Amino acid sequence: MSNLINQNMMEAIDWINKSDNIYLVSHVQPDGDNIGSLLALGLAIKRLKGNVSIIKVDDIPSDFMFLPNIDMIKEQDINKPIDLLISLDCSDLGRLGIGKEFALKANIVINIDHHISNDNFGHINIVSPSSAATAEIVYDFINKMGVLIDKDIATCLYTGISTDTGSFTYSNTSYKTHLIAAELLKTGIDADYININLYQNRSMIRTKLFIDSLNSLETYLDDKVGLVMITQDMLKQNNAKMEDTEGIISFIKGIDSVEVACLLKEMDQREIKVSLRSKRYIDVSRICSKFNGGGHVRAAGCTIYEEILDAKKLILNEIISNFR
Amino acid sequence: MSNLINQNMMEAIDWINKSDNIYLVSHVQPDGDNIGSLLALGLAIKRLKGNVSIIKVDDIPSDFMFLPNIDMIKEQDINKPIDLLISLDCSDLGRLGIGKEFALKANIVINIDHHISNDNFGHINIVSPSSAATAEIVYDFINKMGVLIDKDIATCLYTGISTDTGSFTYSNTSYKTHLIAAELLKTGIDADYININLYQNRSMIRTKLFIDSLNSLETYLDDKVGLVMITQDMLKQNNAKMEDTEGIISFIKGIDSVEVACLLKEMDQREIKVSLRSKRYIDVSRICSKFNGGGHVRAAGCTIYEEILDAKKLILNEIISNFR
Structure with missing residues (x-):
């Protein structure tokens, strides 16, 4: 002090x-x-x-x-x-x-x-x-x-x-x-x-959304990048809200090979909130700043105003270029 | 000291x-x-x-x-x-x-x-x-x-x-x-x-077995009991070993309504290892002692020499009777 x-x-x-x-x-x-x-x-x-x-x-x-x-x-x-x-x-x-x-x-x-x-x-x-x-x-x-x-x-x-x-x-x-x-x-x-x-207090709704979202886990660059998308449809199917996605990104980061964990949240049809976490050496705040976002070296976020699959392509390209 | x-x-x-x-x-x-x-x-x-x-x-x-x-x-x-x-x-x-x-x-x-x-x-x-x-x-x-x-x-x-x-x-x-x-x-x-x-060092094999096993999560007694079975087939499909089941039971226990989490592991066709965890009030060592197992009040285990679906029935009956 x-x-x-x-x-x-x-x-x-x-x-x-x-x-x-x-x-x-x-x-x-x-x-x-x-x-x-x-x-x-x-x-x-x-x-x-x-x-x-x-x-x-x-x-x-x-x-x-x-x-x-x-x-x-x-x-x-x-x-x-x-x-x-x-x-x-x-x-x-x-x-x-x-x-x-x-x-x-x-x-x-x-x-x-x-x-x-x-x-x-x-x-x-x-x-x-x-x-x-x-x-x-x-x-x-x-x-x-x-x-x-x-x-x-x-x-x-x-x-x-x-x-x-x-x-x-x-x-x-x-x-x-x-x-x-x-x-x-x-x-x-x-x-x-x-x-x-x-x-030890995860709701059943959150649990089901968690399982559901991990079924669509994608990995890139020899599993150095792990990515999950949460769409409005998935929320509806699980009777969940966007705040029920907590825990997903840290689970992705918990995979041994993963350096960058990425979570895409479809807030609206053309409004995709992106959360990034890194483990050891990638500066994710730099990646997010490309999309007018920010944060810390190991945890950052941004919003991409595109449809979710386009947003995915954009953020993935930026992530991958940071590994070079 | x-x-x-x-x-x-x-x-x-x-x-x-x-x-x-x-x-x-x-x-x-x-x-x-x-x-x-x-x-x-x-x-x-x-x-x-x-x-x-x-x-x-x-x-x-x-x-x-x-x-x-x-x-x-x-x-x-x-x-x-x-x-x-x-x-x-x-x-x-x-x-x-x-x-x-x-x-x-x-x-x-x-x-x-x-x-x-x-x-x-x-x-x-x-x-x-x-x-x-x-x-x-x-x-x-x-x-x-x-x-x-x-x-x-x-x-x-x-x-x-x-x-x-x-x-x-x-x-x-x-x-x-x-x-x-x-x-x-x-x-x-x-x-x-x-x-x-x-x-943050979970292997991809362990991650996939985790996701796979949670897809078959069963709950009983208004979600107070959560149960997952790991069969030899699931291990083969995921190229995993039984030790790769780590983390599953604590994820089940992490559900807010769950008091007893149960994991059944098929070691052999008629040799089912049962792990139990409880959160607040059920004595799982008492449940396991019925099958010649033991442990602590909040974490215990036993082996049931039956086929996995029969073992599930036996342990579930014993768990449920402890809620009365």
Whole structure:
């Protein structure tokens, strides 16, 4: 934790102490780190101040409904006064959805995040790209607040850290990640229960779509490229939504020979969302930038406005040319 | 770490210091904890004494060939003198395979293990059922030996701990598991490389068998029971071996509604190996004991000597009766 972050944390805690109407918010399309961080800090501030509002900006995936006090995340009235707004795990105001309006109205905005792309939109910015998850930063923050991390808070922080590190397997996992996990387990949380809810909770619809989609797995370049297409027809046949495609791309990447895993999602007849993952040496953000997309070296995405078979040809050509 | 274990560790280290011909061995059907523990302790003793022999008692799965100094595990000559033999991760002499002969010939046998079923077959027994992996015990042991845990040793220990805890998700994972993982990461190991080798390294044969087998997924009792059969025909069609069925049962258990996951493996026409996993409340060891099998509450197995469809009926009846 750098001196600057330390200093900004103390300033932020000062504002929490002297503010009345405190709002928390995170990005749309919520994930485990987003929701875990919101609830953990929400519970901590509630304990300190008696009251806090968490703004719901999007539907909460059913995977996270097991989290304690999940109903604290709810729609809020924009017309009430907002002294202080804390944004969590969000790199820019745009990704807050309707939360942006709350942020623009707030007297003070505190921005707590771990994304390297964060544009420091807050009055106070606590941005730590070396942290594996925003929940890691929130762990330090709550400790500095002097609030005891109890089982409920620890359950939410553990969820944030576990989901953002692929259960401690991604390269963002540091020794500090494990030290924090150790401290969280010491509080007596039921990590087995959490992990069953996070990782053994695939719906039958999602399971069937998964099996269905893998039946059409294609491979190229001596199996160095693995590709799956999800069409609207497949969704209809399985009574599924596009969000039910989770898990497919990492299964493709899990094949030993595969360097680039590719998932094509037919959002509309001429709107194909492409997700790419690479394992060791191909820069997939470079490939996606050719189609005005972006991301990281090992995980990137773009949208191609063609029919799905044409989109497939275009992205495959670009992928293959990157192997040369 | 209890006083008794501490004391036995000191006695074991005494024997290592004063012995010349030291052999290490672990159980047949090796796994990550077995191989990781063997190599880590092997490297540590080699550094201390200059020489050590690791006995190969079974084929090493290709998943672990990336480990440093894996070629230290090799067939050994039973006719040479054996002053000291250290057994790792093995609950009884029988599971050592040909290693049992070496153990019976050794002057002193040290038994280091974390299985609760360990029968204390050694002259010195270091058995810690509260440890998530034998590699956790070996971590303490090497520290007590006074050998520096370098990157190679840490890579092997991390592999043992990660594989035996399902990457820190199983209920055996304790705060101590995470503390040790933190210390191992501090040595500068490439955890990303290790995790890719462990978890993103599924062969195309295994991938195709996986997809094929899931196409025949059956569910019962409102999807509370999920079942897959692997026949010899399916293996032939996919050019696969029975060991390529890994991952299937945990995928079935990953379905939200599934409490009991069942995998039937046709070893021979009238020899069906049954694996059962449960999620929350069914005791599958009780089910398997009806067929002279056994295991743990959440993971058990048995063999039914009937044709596969008859075996399926028998096990299904027993499973379903346990839901009442």
